[in-house]
Amino acid sequence: xxxxxxxxxxxxxxxxxxxxxxxxxxxxxxxxxxxxxxxxxxxxxxxxxxxxxxxxxxxxxxxxxxxxxxxxxxxxxxxxxxxxxxxxxxxxxxxxxxxxxxxxxxxxxxxxxxxxxxxxxxxxxxxxxxxxxxxxxxxxxxxxxxxxxxxxxxxxxxxxxxxxxxxxxxxxxxxxxxxxxxxxxxxxxxxxxxxxxxxxxxxxxxxxxxxxxxxxxxxxxxxxxxxxxxxxxxxxxxxx
Amino acid sequence: xxxxxxxxxxxxxxxxxxxxxxxxxxxxxxxxxxxxxxxxxxxxxxxxxxxxxxxxxxxxxxxxxxxxxxxxxxxxxxxxxxxxxxxxxxxxxxxxxxxxxxxxxxxxxxxxxxxxxxxxxxxxxxxxxxxxxxxxxxxxxxxxxxxxxxxxxxxxxxxxxxxxxxxxxxxxxxxxxxxxxxxxxxxxxxxxxxxxxxxxxxxxxxxxxxxxxxxxxxxxxxxxxxxxxx
Numbered sequence: 001x002x003x004x005x006x007x008x009x010x011x012x013x014x015x016x017x018x019x020x021x022x023x024x025x026x027x028x029x030x031x032x033x034x035x036x037x038x039x040x041x042x043x044x045x046x047x048x049x050x051x052x053x054x055x056x057x058x059x060x061x062x063x064x065x066x067x068x069x070x071x072x073x074x075x076x077x078x079x080x081x082x083x084x085x086x087x088x089x090x091x092x093x094x095x096x097x098x099x100x101x102x103x104x105x106x107x108x109x110x111x112x113x114x115x116x117x118x119x120x121x122x123x124x125x126x127x128x129x130x131x132x133x134x135x136x137x138x139x140x141x142x143x144x145x146x147x148x149x150x151x152x153x154x155x156x157x158x159x160x161x162x163x164x165x166x167x168x169x170x171x172x173x174x175x176x177x178x179x180x181x182x183x184x185x186x187x188x189x190x191x192x193x194x195x196x197x198x199x200x201x202x203x204x205x206x207x208x209x210x211x212x213x214x215x216x217x218x219x220x221x222x223x224x225x226x227x228x229x230x231x232x233x234x235x236x237x238x239x240x
Numbered sequence: 241x242x243x244x245x246x247x248x249x250x251x252x253x254x255x256x257x258x259x260x261x262x263x264x265x266x267x268x269x270x271x272x273x274x275x276x277x278x279x280x281x282x283x284x285x286x287x288x289x290x291x292x293x294x295x296x297x298x299x300x301x302x303x304x305x306x307x308x309x310x311x312x313x314x315x316x317x318x319x320x321x322x323x324x325x326x327x328x329x330x331x332x333x334x335x336x337x338x339x340x341x342x343x344x345x346x347x348x349x350x351x352x353x354x355x356x357x358x359x360x361x362x363x364x365x366x367x368x369x370x371x372x373x374x375x376x377x378x379x380x381x382x383x384x385x386x387x388x389x390x391x392x393x394x395x396x397x398x399x400x401x402x403x404x405x406x407x408x409x410x411x412x413x414x415x416x417x418x419x420x421x422x423x424x425x426x427x428x429x430x431x432x433x434x435x436x437x438x439x440x441x442x443x444x445x446x447x448x449x450x451x452x453x454x455x456x457x458x459x460x461x462x463x464x465x466x467x468x469x470x
Contacts (some may be wrong), residue, residue, distance in 0.1 A: 058371055076374050087369045090387040090469050099383075103373040131469050151373070 006069035007078050007154050008186060009033040010055050015064035017050050017210075024050045026210040027064065032155070036202020037177075037187035039218070041194065043239045047210040048190035052157045055188060056081045077104070080153040084160040086144035088132035093124060093143055096132045100150035118146040122176060138169025145176055149185075156180065158189035162196060174199060194234065198222060206230050208239055251442055257419075258439070262446055265423040268336055268410065269403040272343030273351075276399050280348045281392065284355025285381050288363060302356065305349035310342075314412030317342040321413065334415040339423070342409035347399035354395035358388050390465045397458050404451055 010032040017025040025047050032038055032055065040048040053059040054066060057076050068074040089096050097115045106114060119125040122142040127135065132143060141161060148156055158177065162170040177200060181187050191197055197204060201218040206229065214221065214230045225231045233239055251258070287298060319325050321333040321341075332338045362384050370380055385392065407425035414421035416430055424443045431440040 056372060058368060076372060079372075081368075081372045083368060087365050089366070089369075089383075092469065100373060103375055103379075131467075 007074060008069060010155070010188075011067045011070075012051075012055075013065040013067070015054065015061045015066055017047075017054060017059060018062040023210050025054065025061075028210075028212055030205065030212055030215065032186070032188055034154075034186050036218075037181055037189060037200055038203045038205060039197045039201035040188070040190040040205045040207055041192065041197050041233070042207035042213075043233075044192060046207040046239075048192075048207055049159050050210075051207065052081065052159050052188065052190055056157050078152070078154040079157070080148035080151045080155075081157040081159065082141070082144050082148050082161050084163050086140060086147075088135070088140055088143070091132060092129050093119065093132050093135070094128040096143060096147055097150050100147040104151045106150070106152075114150065118149055119143075121149070121179070122146045123172070136169075138165050138172060141165060141169070141173055142176065145173075145180070149180065153185060155186040155188060158187065160190055160192070162193070163191070170196075194236075206233060246438055248442075251445065255442075258442060258446070260419065261422055261424055261427050261443065262450075264336060264421070265404070265425070265447075266450070268339045268343060268423060269400060271340045272347050272403045273396055273400045275340065275344040276347035276351045277396055279344070280351030280395075280399075281355050281385060282381075283348075284352040284357075284395075285359045285385055287352070288356045288359035289377070289381060289384075299353075299356065302349055302353045306353050308346055308349065309408070310346055310406045311408035311412065313345050314342050314409035317345060317409065317413045333413060334417060334421060336414065336421055338413040339410040339421060342413045343403045343406060346406060346409060347403050350399045350402055351395050354398060355392060358391045358395065359384050362388050362391075390462045390469075393458050393462055397455065400454060401451060404447065 012028045012030040015025055015028045016023065028047075028051065030051075040051055042048055050059060054061060056079055057068075057074070058081070065072065068079075089099055091099065094115050097118055098111050101111050101114055102108070115128065116125060119128060122145055124135075124139060124142055124146065127139070132140065135143060145161075161177070162173045165173060174196065177187065177189070181200075187200075189200070198218070204214075204216060204218050204221040205212055206214045206221070206227075208229050214225065214227045216226070221230065222234060225234055229239055287295070287302070317338065318333065320327050321330065321338055322328060332341070366384065366387075370383065375383065405425065407429055410421075410423060411426045411429065414423070414426065416422050416426040422430075424447045428440045428443050428447070431437070431443070
């Protein structure tokens with residue numbers, strides 16, 4: 001049995017990320033707490049992916065401080081991330097899950113039952129022995145979700161998880177995301193699709209040019225936006 | 241070995257001299273590839289996954305070593321194993337072991353350089369996933385080598401091709417002694433110079449056949465493996 005590790009709240013305190021003299025995140029102060037899904041929205045290049053990667057611990061801040069459950073150095077044991085184009089290990093579907101279970105320290109005796117359970121959850125139980133790289137884009141995304149859940153995460157980051165999927169695969173993925181949220185896992189996701197944000201978000205964070213422009217409950221954000229940028233973005237105008 | 245017999249007769253009658261030469265050639269080349277893999281695969285993976293000052297220079301040198309002149313390697317190994325060399329006490333000069341050492345020196349850079357490229361390409365693909373899964377360095381290396389195994393077979397195949405076709409190094413350190421260090425390539429060189437073309441042609445046919453069969457086997461294994469694992 002693994003010791004529970006509280007990664008929440010994730011607190012950004014004046015965090016900046018600079019790469020090649022380009023400011024990607026600009027003095028972001030933000031708290032991600034347990035509860036409903038938080039959705040980062042904003043135009044391309046606004047810093048959504050970098051914010052997710054930094055929250056995951058994959059990118060280090062150039063300035064400022066980030067803490068997970070009050071601590072600055074917390075290995076990503078109870079955090080997981082789903083990338084827009086996840087890399088499939090050159091193994092079978094089942095072996096991809098087993099790899100993640102092994103990495104998470106799950107005893108080998110539990111692997112088979114966990115593989116069945118996770119693949120059942122994402123509807124891939126009939127594809128256990130199929131090479132993962134031969135799956136369709138939507139199936140690969142669902143496998144990546146199952147692989148992320150194999151870590152039994154307290155918080156799951158999703159980076160434009162449906163951006164490259166067709167409507168049917170997007171619907172299937174969104175249903176799964178809702179099911180995962182109902183399991184009590186904190187979801188933090190990025191999208192540039194306002195419709196998806198409306199369907200899934202409990203809390204919205206609008207980013208523009210690396211800065212947090214507005215952060216509020218989803219209903220407040222869409223019904224009574226406070227900033228000009230938010231009003232423009234909701235109205236479908238271009239944020240430049 | 242009877243003179244003035246056709247190459248086909250030598251092959252069909254499984255001439256003992258020819259068989260001994262073929263056997264020694266396979267033992268020397270496959271042993272060299274094995275030791276080159278033991279050295280080259282971890283070395284290539286290490287260079288692929290670590291960042292240090294002068295890394296680009298190391299990669300350039302490693303790539304350049306793929307084209308090492310076999311006679312030069314033979315000379316270096318000869319000097320190392322000769323009576324005045326640092327490893328003279330091993331008494332390995334003019335033995336099959338010396339030939340294996342020389343071919344290992346030739347093949348290891350090929351395996352290391354191709355492994356470096358293969359692992360680095362796969363690492364670019366896997367980096368975010370493995371980092372997010374909190375995979376440690378040792379397991380990272382093992383995972384990349386395992387998942388790249390079918391591509392790495394190609395690196396070993398390239399090494400085997402170099403070893404099997406090589407003559408300069410092994411003739412220098414092995415001496416082409418009949419019944420002891422004579423291989424297909426050294427025998428072909430000798431018999432051609434002597435004018436015994438049937439044996440040279442027979443050995444040449446065997447050498448080409450071996451290279452074709454090994455390539456076909458590896459290609460089949462790779463295709464089947466990729467179909468099963470993606």
